Amino acid sequence: MTRQRLNCWEYQGCGCGPGGARIGESGQCPSSTESSLHGGNHGINGGRSCWVISGTLCDGVVAGDFEDKYHECRKCAFSQRVEVEEGLDFEDSESLLTRYRGTGVSTG
Secondary structure: OOOOOOOHHHHHOOOOOOOOOOHHHHOOOHHHOOHHHOOHHHOOOOOOOHHHOOOOEEOOEEOOOHHHHHHHHHHOHHHHHHHHHHHHHOOOHHHHHHHHHOOOOOOO
């Protein structure tokens, strides 16, 4: 049986993804709106590439840019799960950053 591929906001249950219950108080997480990464690691927008996106909401705290948060994100159970689920199809950080930075977003 194949496990469902969750986006970060579904996995974390933060309520800051599309239509989330906490958007009014915390705002919508940038991972759920970053369309340049749509489809990356089979996610909706940046939902399975959150570690490369600046300003994501991680454990209720706004995280910095890729360079600031990468080492913490590598320890995250969600990012590890994405890498395992994607296997040989895993889109690595370098590839994702190229797509993301191509949008003109400042990442550091």
